[in-house]
Amino acid sequence: MKRFLQKVLFYIIIIFVIVFIFDLFIFPNNNNQMTQKFRLLQDTNPTVLVLGNSHLFFGINPDSSSFNMINVADKGRKIETDYIILKENISHLSNLKYVIIPISHYTLYSFKIGVNEKRVYYNYYNLKDYKQSILENSLILNEPFRELIKGLIFKDKQISRLGWRANAKIYDNNINETKLRVTQMETQINNINNIKYNLEIIDKIINICEIHKVKLIFITPPYHPDFYIYSSKKSALFIEHTLDSISVAHNNIIKIEGKKLGIYNNKFYENSDHLNVNGAALFTKKIDSILKLN
Amino acid sequence: MLFNSFEFLIFLPIVFSLYWFVFKKLNIQNILILVASYVFYGWWDWRFLSLIFLSTVVDYIVGIQLNKFTNQKKRQYILYVSIFFNLGLLAFFKYFNFFIDNWVTVWDTLGVTMHRSSLNIILPVGISFYTFQTLSYSIDIYRRKLQPTRDFIAFASFVSFFPQLVAGPIERASNLLPQFYKKRQFSYDIAVSGMKLILWGLFKKVVIADNCAIYVNDIFDNYQHEYGLTLIIGAIFFAFQIYGDFSGYSDIAIGTARLFGFDLMRNFNYPYFSRDIAEFWRRWHISLSTWFRDYLYIPLGGSRGKRENQIRNVFIIFLVSGFWHGANWTFIAWGGLNALYFLPLLLTNKNRNHIDVVAKDRFLPSFKTTVQILSTFTLTTFAWIFFRSKSISEALHYICNIFISEDFIPKIIAQKQLFPLLLFFILVEYFSRHDDVIIILKNRYRYLFYFLLSFMIIYYAASSGKTSFIYFQF
Incomplete structure (x- = not known):
């Protein structure tokens, strides 16, 4: 029995050790778009930093800009994470002059960050503020193993050199999909606690930018006209008022309203609220010209 | 509980440790196996533990009663209790809706509209396996091939033994039950x-x-x-x-x-x-194939007797085997197809080539x-x-x-x-x-x-x- 237990334990320990090595040292360095963006933050010294969620991840292409710009926005990113990324990186970004952040339904109405998002940003962006317990931090326990292995083997980053992801599709006025997207975005519009919490985070972002003398550009992303037809007027107005009051109260804020940039045609959109390749080129050019004026 | 689950990864070492290091007496080990098996099964749905327990009690009593009487007629009636109980469980939980649906369909085709009222019955996991196991116990005692046990814990552990409870192998009492009587030694x-x-x-x-x-x-x-x-x-x-x-x-x-x-x-x-197909059936799901061979095919006459009886027996065993797998005509067709494959080999005496x-x-x-x-x-x-x-x-x-x-x-x-x-x-x-x-x-x-x-x-x-x-x- 002793020999049996020794052998089984030895075998299990070896497997555990190998698994831990992968979890702690190998998978966090995987080649995925998140580590690529983290490296952009570490290895470049941009003038313009794009944060935010999918609206800017797909919508701003640094290669179309005349500024030294990087795009580290990501799908589903919450403003709290934008703040933590900014807080942990702003001091070494010595050339930074502008930070671009979207103010949208997703920014103001979304819940606080959850354990899964914390895990991913702790591992791939090295955000110490998001450190949790070993079980919650473990990639191997919480992420699809197949994806982790793929990330290890394949260099499949699916983003441009400066962090932008291209959408080739053209919007086809799919009303049902638009209604669904609007509904999903507006499920939390009456949750006062979420709004209050997210506004506090925005205040923190403003402060940190003021301290580092960086101009903050708040953008309401451009949406297709279909989106405005089906979205709630109340929520859109609230976003506009919020943006107005913030920009009036602070000198270092530039306000850009995507709705007023004249990007209405289907050929610029992938779906009702995301720009495609054409839209990103146009939108980036427009931002570029606004930045030049400031 | 699934073998490929995290729960089983915890469950197995605990039971293993208690079994070899804490409870070293035979009776206590058997009780541990019984409890562990009920926990293993109850993890899926504890309500259906009552079915296993009932099946255990019925066949335990049937076994003792079969040994008590010498009158063949009386013994036959006692055996029927086990057969009706076990097959009754199967018929109700597994085949009730199938029979109702087909009954209604037959009348529908004859132009008589009937109200379709199938029940929302949950199929208890592994019911086909443990009912066949208990059934074989009673039949073996009836055939005087096996002595009934008076050790209820050993018998209950045999019926519910967790490694093979829900998907076999369908063990014979003559092989597994005696292993519960004697002290198990750990072998590296x-x-x-x-x-x-x-x-x-x-x-x-x-x-x-x-x-x-x-x-x-x-x-x-x-x-x-x-x-x-x-x-x-x-x-x-x-x-x-x-x-x-x-x-x-x-x-x-x-x-x-x-x-x-x-x-x-x-x-x-x-x-x-x-x-060939005959060899396939000697190598596939051996515990079920031999069960049907011993308790159905051979009693029907097997490969002896007239050609038409041989053909009938082959079709019966394959169709029943198909039906055992599920209450659907697809399983019966699968069984029938295999019977067709097997038949030429039997008729040309090439089934043991x-x-x-x-x-x-x-x-x-x-x-x-x-x-x-x-x-x-x-x-x-x-x-x-x-x-x-x-x-x-x-x-x-x-x-x-x-x-x-x-x-x-x-x-x-x-x-x-x-x-x-x-x-x-x-x-x-x-x-x-x-x-x-x-x-x-x-x-x-x-x-x-x-x-x-x-x-x-x-x-x-x-x-x-x-x-x-x-x-x-x-």
Whole structure:
């Protein structure tokens, strides 16, 4: 029995050790778009930093800009994470002059960050503020193993050199999909606690930018006209008022309203609220010209 | 509780430790096995523990009563209690809705409209397995081949023994029950062989069966839109899925039992290397095939007597075997098809032509043997189409689409990663065909092989999540 237990334990320990090595040292360095963006933050010294969620991840292409710009926005990113990324990186970004952040339904109405998002940003962006317990931090326990292995083997980053992801599709006025997207975005519009919490985070972002003398550009992303037809007027107005009051109260804020940039045609959109390749080129050019004026 | 679940990963070492280190007395060990088995089963749905308990009590009493009386008539009536109770459980929980639906359909076709009122019955996991096990106990006592036990704990542990409770092997009381009477000794070699079997069983389930399932489900769900060769590949993948799933479960069950000092019967013996259908049925789900042989086929007359009786017996055993798998005409068709395959061999006295190991004393099989293996596999795979389909018409459409689809180009690009896995699986099975699969794992590189298997299991288990075993539904 002793020999049996020794052998089984030895075998299990070896497997555990190998698994831990992968979890702690190998998978966090995987080649995925998140580590690529983290490296952009570490290895470049941009003038313009794009944060935010999918609206800017797909919508701003640094290669179309005349500024030294990087795009580290990501799908589903919450403003709290934008703040933590900014807080942990702003001091070494010595050339930074502008930070671009979207103010949208997703920014103001979304819940606080959850354990899964914390895990991913702790591992791939090295955000110490998001450190949790070993079980919650473990990639191997919480992420699809197949994806982790793929990330290890394949260099499949699916983003441009400066962090932008291209959408080739053209919007086809799919009303049902638009209604669904609007509904999903507006499920939390009456949750006062979420709004209050997210506004506090925005205040923190403003402060940190003021301290580092960086101009903050708040953008309401451009949406297709279909989106405005089906979205709630109340929520859109609230976003506009919020943006107005913030920009009036602070000198270092530039306000850009995507709705007023004249990007209405289907050929610029992938779906009702995301720009495609054409839209990103146009939108980036427009931002570029606004930045030049400031 | 599933063998491929996190719960079982915790459950097994706890029971193992208590069994060998805390409760060393035989009676206490048997009680532990009984409790552990009820926990194992109750994890799925504790309400159905009452069925196992009732089945245990009924056959325990029937066994004692059968031994008490010498009058054959009285003994027969006592046996009927067991038969009616166990088959009654099966009939109600497994076949009630099937009979009601078909009854209504028959009247509908005759122009009489009847109200369709099927019940919302949950099929208790493993009911077909433990009812057959208890039934065989009573029949063996009736035939005076076995003495009834008066040790209720040992009998209850035999009926509910957790490694084989929900998907077999269907053990005979004459093999398993005596093992509960005598003190089990821990054997290093047996325990190690058990661990190896568990590892190989998990590989079959998690890597082979679950991966095949992804494509099988996709192809069978969309068979109307698939090309001919894709449909053929779908059927072949299903053949590997069901084999990996079921024989994987059996391997884990046998391996787990070995950890506790029990020896369960072998359930699969490399069936896909069979050279004809008769050999296939000697190698596939052996515990069920021999059950039907001993308790149905031989009592009916078996292969003796007139030709028409032989044919009748073959059809009965295969149709009943098909029906055992589920309350659907597809299973009956699958059984019928196998009967048709088997019949020519029986009628020409060629059903026992291939008793030996395939390609014995050879490295590779001869051309003739290869053709025989491939043709048997083709026939079996063809029959699996009925087994996997939701209805007879779906199976027929699936088969028709193989031949009539306009293009014969397969959609296998997404499936190409499966072929090396299947090739690896076939090669390991082929080179271990002389004995247990663990035999080939004795050379000095064996740890490399174990680690390879372990990481493949972790890789696929973590990717796909736990999935239930197919044979739980039967």
